[in-house]
Amino acid sequence: MGFFDQLLQFALSGVGVGAIYAIVGLGFMIVYSVTRVVNFAQGEFVMLGGMVTATLYAAGVPLALAMVIAVIFAVLVGALMQRGIIHPARNASTVTLILLTFGVSIVIRGIALLVWTTDPRSFPAFSGEKSIAVGQAVVSPQAIWVVGTLAVLAVALYLFFGKTMPGKALQACAVNAPAARLMGISVETMALLAFALAAAMGALAGIVTTPLTTTSYDIGIPMAVKGFVAALAGGLNRIEGVLLGGLVLGVLESMAAGLISSGFKDAIALVILILVLLVRPGGLLGGAEAGHI
Amino acid sequence: MTERKGIKYARYSLIGVLILGLAVLPQIITNPYLLSLFTFIAIYAIVGIGLSLLMGYAGQISLGQAAFFGIGAYASGVLTAKQMWDPWIAMVAAALLTGIIAALTGGIILRFQGHVLAVATLALTIIVYILLVQLEPITGGLSPGLPGIPRLSILGLKLNKDFHYFYLSWAALLVLLFLASNIVHSRVGRALRSFHHFYGGSEQAAESVGVNPTLLKVQVFALSAMYASIAGSIYAHYISYLNPSPFGIFMSLQLMVMVILGGLRSLWGAILGAATVMALGEALRAVVPMLFPKAFGEYQIIAYGVIMIVILLMAPEGMVQIPRIIWAALRGIRSKESQAPQLASEGVVAQRAEKGS
Numbered sequence: 001m002g003f004f005d006q007l008l009q010f011a012l013s014g015v016g017v018g019a020i021y022a023i024v025g026l027g028f029m030i031v032y033s034v035t036r037v038v039n040f041a042q043g044e045f046v047m048l049g050g051m052v053t054a055t056l057y058a059a060g061v062p063l064a065l066a067m068v069i070a071v072i073f074a075v076l077v078g079a080l081m082q083r084g085i086i087h088p089a090r091n092a093s094t095v096t097l098i099l100l101t102f103g104v105s106i107v108i109r110g111i112a113l114l115v116w117t118t119d120p121r122s123f124p125a126f127s128g129e130k131s132i133a134v135g136q137a138v139v140s141p142q143a144i145w146v147v148g149t150l151a152v153l154a155v156a157l158y159l160f161f162g163k164t165m166p167g168k169a170l171q172a173c174a175v176n177a178p179a180a181r182l183m184g185i186s187v188e189t190m191a192l193l194a195f196a197l198a199a200a201m202g203a204l205a206g207i208v209t210t211p212l213t214t215t216s217y218d219i220g221i222p223m224a225v226k227g228f229v230a231a232l233a234g235g236l237n238r239i240e241g242v243l244l245g246g247l248v249l250g251v252l253e254s255m256a257a258g259l260i261s262s263g264f265k266d267a268i269a270l271v272i273l274i275l276v277l278l279v280r281p282g283g284l285l286g287g288a289e290a291g292h293i
Numbered sequence: 294m295t296e297r298k299g300i301k302y303a304r305y306s307l308i309g310v311l312i313l314g315l316a317v318l319p320q321i322i323t324n325p326y327l328l329s330l331f332t333f334i335a336i337y338a339i340v341g342i343g344l345s346l347l348m349g350y351a352g353q354i355s356l357g358q359a360a361f362f363g364i365g366a367y368a369s370g371v372l373t374a375k376q377m378w379d380p381w382i383a384m385v386a387a388a389l390l391t392g393i394i395a396a397l398t399g400g401i402i403l404r405f406q407g408h409v410l411a412v413a414t415l416a417l418t419i420i421v422y423i424l425l426v427q428l429e430p431i432t433g434g435l436s437p438g439l440p441g442i443p444r445l446s447i448l449g450l451k452l453n454k455d456f457h458y459f460y461l462s463w464a465a466l467l468v469l470l471f472l473a474s475n476i477v478h479s480r481v482g483r484a485l486r487s488f489h490h491f492y493g494g495s496e497q498a499a500e501s502v503g504v505n506p507t508l509l510k511v512q513v514f515a516l517s518a519m520y521a522s523i524a525g526s527i528y529a530h531y532i533s534y535l536n537p538s539p540f541g542i543f544m545s546l547q548l549m550v551m552v553i554l555g556g557l558r559s560l561w562g563a564i565l566g567a568a569t570v571m572a573l574g575e576a577l578r579a580v581v582p583m584l585f586p587k588a589f590g591e592y593q594i595i596a597y598g599v600i601m602i603v604i605l606l607m608a609p610e611g612m613v614q615i616p617r618i619i620w621a622a623l624r625g626i627r628s629k630e631s632q633a634p635q636l637a638s639e640g641v642v643a644q645r646a647e648k649g650s
Contacts, residue, residue, distance in 0.1 A: 038408035089606060094407035095354050096605050099553065102356075102411075103601035106546060110595030221542060225419070228412055263427045270416035277405060277413065 005136035010258040011251050012134060016143035016212065018250020019150040020046075023205040024227025025234065025242040026157065027198035032236050033174035034194040037086060037097050041105035043224025045074045045202025047112060050215030053207050054121035063123060071203045077108070078199025082192050090191075105220060112217035125211035142211045149208045150243070153201060157239055170194060174237070222266060226253075229273045245276075300620065315463050319456040328455055330575065332531065334567045335462035336524045341552050341563030342466075342473050343520030349557035350477060351513040352489035353403060356545045357414035358521045360421035363540030364391045365522025366529040367425060367432055370442045373530075380445045384526040388519045395518030399511040418545045425537035438536035445530045458531045465527060466564070469520060473560050476516075484509055543594065550597040554604055556611025565612050570597070 024046055031039045049070050056066035081104050089100055126145050131138040160167035172180040173190045181187050205223075206215060226249060233245020249269055257265040322328050340358050347353050368387030372378040378386070402413040425432050433439040445452045445461070452461060476482055488499035488506040496506045529535055547570060555566025577593045608614060 038412075040411075085602060085606070092605070092609075095348070095352070096609065098354060098408055098411045099549070100602055100605050102546070102549075103598040103605070105598070106594045107598035107602070110592050110598060114592050114595070225412065225415065232409070261427070264423060267420050267423045270420050273416055274401065274413065277409060278401065 002136070006258065007255070008135060009137035010254045012137050012139050013143070014251030014254030015247060016140075016146050016250070017254060018230075018247035019147045020205050020209045020223075020246075021226045021230040021249050022243045022246025023150055023153060023201055024223055025230030025246050026153065026239065027201045027205075028228055028231035029234060029236055029239070029242055030157075030170075030201075031194050031198045032231070034170055035086065035090075035191045037101065038228070039195070039198065040098065040101040040224055041081060041108060041220075042198060042202055042227060043220035043222070044105050044108040044112075045078060045199045046206035046209075046223045046227075047215060047217065047220040048074045048077065048108070049203030049206030050210035050219075051112060051116055051121055051206075051217070052203075054123050054210060054215065055116070057123045058121075063126075066123075067207050070207060071200050074199045074203035075196045078195045079192060082195035086195070087188065087191070105224070109217060109220050116217050118216060118218075120214040120216040122210055122214040140212060142208075146208050146212065149204060153204070154239060154243060166190075166193065222269075225273075226269045229269050229276070232273065233276050248272075303620070312467070315460075319459055325455055328459055330571055332455070332459045332462050334564075334571050335459075335466045336528050336531070337548065337551060337571070338564040338567040339462070339466050339469055339524035339527075340521045340548055341555070341567050342470055342560055343517030344548055344552045345555075345557060345560055345563045346473055346476065346520075347513050347517040348552060349559070349562075350482065350485045350489065351510055352485075353510055353514065354407070354411045355414045355514070355517065356411055356542075356549060357417035358517065358548050359540050359542070359544035360418045361391050361395060361518040361521035362525040362528070362544065363421055363425055363537070364394065365525030366535055366540070367439065367525075368522070369526035370439045370529040370535045371431060374439060374442045380443060380526075380530060384523065387526050388522045391522035392515045392519045396511055396515040399514035399518075403507065403510045403514060415542065415545070418540075418542055422537055422541045425540060432537065433535075435537060438534060440534045442529050442533045442535065444533070452530075458527070462527055462531070465523065469523070470560055470564070473520075477560065481509070485513065546594065546597060550601050554600055554611055556613030558610065559613040562611050562613040569612065573600075 024042060027042050027045070028038060031037060031042070052070035052073050053063075053066045056069060057063055061069070085100055085104060086097070089097060092100075125140070125142040127141045129140070131140055132144070133139075161171055162168075169180065169185045170190050170193065172183065172185055173187050177187050180190075206219075209215075227246075229249055230242050230246035233248070234241025234243070249272055252272060253265055253268045256268045318331065319328060322331070340362055344355060344358050347355050365384075365387045368390050369380065369383045372383035372386060373380050398417060402410060402417075405413060426434050428434075452458065477485075484499070484504045487502070487504050488496045488509075499506055551566035551570045552563055553566070554562075554569055555564065556562030573596060574593045577596055581592055604611060
């Protein structure tokens with residue numbers, strides 16, 4: 001395989017991976033813009049989506065139903081987290097909130113370890129395993145599902161925030177919560193909605209990537225870190241920025257793994273993180289004011 | 294005034310009792326596992342004190358202490374096992390190296406606040422872990438790791454018995470605690486508190502009186518890294534073998550829980566927290582397999598997570614609050630801290646400004 005063909009291959013796999021990071025990043029973005037909380041447990045929703053689906057499927061539940069149940073389960077966990085922990089602590093300092101979401105993420109992960117042990121899980125790809133050729137490179141059909149899911153989600157979010165009442169209400173809370181309250185919007189309900197949405201998206205990301213990469217109890221943290229990098233690249237408030245950040249991260253990571261060494265792959269995300277923070281703290285596409293989703 | 298003196302008297306006598314207790318402990322406890330547990334408590338507490346200085350006084354969150362602990366341990370390990378340096382010189386060199394690394398990275402990441410700083414320090418832990426694993430020619434990676442780290446010796450007395458390390462680590466802990474306490478009660482300590490909003494401070498106000506928050510933050514960050522490094526060096530010489538696995542996110546979390554549980558704003562909290570978390574870990578290791586026979590791995594993290602959540606929501610001051618509450622109750626005064634649980638919100642706490650450790 002020629003060098004450029006290799007690059008193409010890395011780029012293509014990178015897009016598949018990057019799409020996942022972008023979806024996770026969108027989850028971070030939604031929660032942050034409404035509640036000013038960076039939810040470190042976001043990665044755990046990704047883990048739950050994949051693990052619950054895999055477990056149900058292995059128990060005989062039809063795949064589609066298993067996925068739906070998994071998403072609902074993640075949403076319930078997210079809602080519980082918001083009501084039980086974030087909401088009571090809403091006036092606490094940033095440090096406290098960070099540590100709280102961290103605490104939740106380790107509890108979820110610990111329980112996952114007890115329930116599922118360390119074995120990786122998976123389930124079949126949605127439309128088969130036959131790779132599709134793109135020039136000299138190959139793409140797995142599942143990867144297309146991943147990117148497709150991202151595209152659908154991104155468009156749906158755009159429409160949601162731009163055209164629907166709940167979406168606009170969420171935006172209003174992001175821009176100015178007290179003013180939103182004066183307009184009759186319940187900020188508390190919006191916060192709950194934000195968490196539920198983020199959980200659902202995280203779970204979807206987990207579900208759609210599991211046939212490609214398998215899943216296990218501990219994928220939460222790397223997912224969270226990389227999703228956060230994607231979110232930061234979008235300035236934590238712009239959908240396009242998050243998409244771009246996630247895809248760039250995925251491609252760079254894939255290239256690094258292929259060209260340098262796969263051991264350093266995770267470090268790439270972090271180095272990129274530091275670079276982005278240094279150079280463009282407002283996100284890759286420039287700093288928009290907080291709240292402008 | 295009398296109350297202050299009374300508290301001081303109680304404090305000093307408690308310290309005296311503690312030191313006496315420590316001196317005799319190895320005579321009473323002959324079980325080597327238990328003794329090593331106490332040794333580890335001291336080692337982790339050293340890191341905890343550094344973290345406490347950073348989080349409780351300088352107000353900077355750090356999930357990166359495991360990285361510095363690891364760098365210190367490996368620096369000591371490699372310098373003594375492979376380059377045959379004198380262990381004490383290696384320890385100092387390791388601390389300096391760690392301090393420099395911390396100062397450089399701190400200079401970059403400490404300009405960020407809150408969430409981003411947390412992730413950046415987490416990133417540090419992950420990067421260092423990856424480096425330790427991948428740089429096999431130097432560190433030996435995950436396997437075979439780094440064996441054959443020589444024991445320490447003081448003035449010719451070779452420290453090759455377990456209880457030597459018990460005394461060494463607790464002595465180091467007490468010395469470093471003393472040092473930290475002096476910092477806290479000095480101009481530097483006041484300068485730190487001047488820009489930490491928990492104490493009612495603000496960065497702009499601090500700058501206006503000539504305090505340089507950025508410089509101080511980096512210095513405390515570097516100092517906390519050096520504390521972690523020293524602890525790591527002792528750890529390396531104690532167990533004589535290194536492997537990257539402990540120096541990861543789990544350890545950073547464990548340290549964080551120790552400091553929060555014990556009490557962020559008290560240096561003693563670090564020791565208390567370390568002891569409690571280790572004890573809890575042991576208790577869980579004994580109990581959980583009976584309930585979940587298939588369980589293995591680091592399931593204690595569930596407990597750590599729950600503890601962290603409960604403490605943060607209910608008792609943000611940590612366990613260290615308890616003696617104060619008891620003391621105040623004994624004196625028939627309703628202490629301000631024992632009122633309805635308050636969260637560490639910005640405004641609440643000008644009152645508490647003077648009660649810091």
